[in-house]
Amino acid sequence: MNKMGFGFLRLPVTDPKIPDSYDTELLNRMVDYFLEHGGRYFDTAYTYLNGKSEWALGECLVKRHPRDRFILADKLPGYLVTSQEDCRNYFEEQLKRCHVSYFDVYLLHWLNGRNYELAEKYHEFEFLQELKTSGKAGRIGFSYHDTADLLDRILTRHPEVDYVQLQINYLDWESEAIQARRCYQTACKHHKKVIVMEPLKGGTLARIPADAERLLHTLDPIHSAASYGLRFVQSLPEAEIVLSGMNSMEQMIDNMRDVEPVSDAEKAVLWKTADLLRHSTAVTCTACGYxxxxxxxxxxxxxxxxxYNEYSRNPGDDWKIRPAYQELAANYEYASACxxxxxxxxxxxxxxxxxxxLEKVAGVFE
Ligand code: SF4
Ligand code: SF4
Structure with missing residues (x-):
């Protein structure tokens, strides 16, 4: 069982201070490895890395591999749309950036209460349906960040969609804010396939504190923390694709191993790990950059x-963390400039x- 999709939201970079300075040579090798090891699904969006994500896919994937070798998913930035004409303009621009004539999967990006209103106002669901009918989009759907109740209403009104892309991981499974379990069950109730995003919560479940790591090592001292996070979501029967943003060859190799479904005993340990993480993660930021x-x-x-999360886990290390803060602040703005x-x-x-x-950040580091 390996349902991995290659997410192009976070890429390997040549300059860590510039998130869109992607490393073409390394990315080429990662794309090749992914395809050689059974991966097919690639995910991007208009706004990822200020548009460079789509260009990167065009250069590193589309120009280098036959079109029928991979599944390409892109997303309409419906929240930027101010007229129906905009939908078509964005779509045409995306085709150009990616060097393709169609997308296998095309989603409305980032539906929540406010963006859903815009989607209805500008008939974005109808636009996607037109694309599907004309063959410009193979399957359609939306990525989603809001409550399970609203998701239920949207899917009742739009049974035509094929996919829902949801944030699911074992830390958010029972979260009131994210409602991962309830959203997943709602999608299942409407017989939709699920694309999982943030399975490692922006790396939070890959780089875990020592006490949480010790707990996972009681199961098995060899496998990485990330592998448990990925196996948890890959075990969900209606999860067709699990997106992972990988920025090194090591992560790629780790993620592409064949995996077994998580057992009940392993799940019990994951719930305990989630408890520990909730208590040790001050800010549950996924570094999505929105x-x-x-x-x-x-x-x-x-x-x-x-x-700030590093500091909260190890306040005694503030002498190491403070210079990193000062360096960032010298290049951008201080937290207190908010x-x-x-x-x-x-x-x-x-x-x-x-x-x-940010007030807390300023209080600690300034
Ligand atoms: S704070 Fe910013 S980067 Fe962090 S999760 Fe929210 S939008 Fe994403
Ligand atoms: S100025 Fe402060 S409140 Fe406004 S967007 Fe920036 S961080 Fe957020």
């Missing part, structure tokens, strides 16, 4: 939260009270 597109102050929000416009919070799929935590 907030960055809306910050007028150029504050590197996810990087600051990463440092003007509390809250654009970031409106656009955070994890519902993180960004301004609250």
């Amino acid at each position: 907030c960055l597109q809306h910050c007028p102050q150029d504050i590197p929000i996810p990087s600051y939260f990463k440092l 003007v509390r416009c809250r654009s970031c919070e409106k656009n955070c799929p994890q519902n993180i009270p960004v301004t609250h935590y």
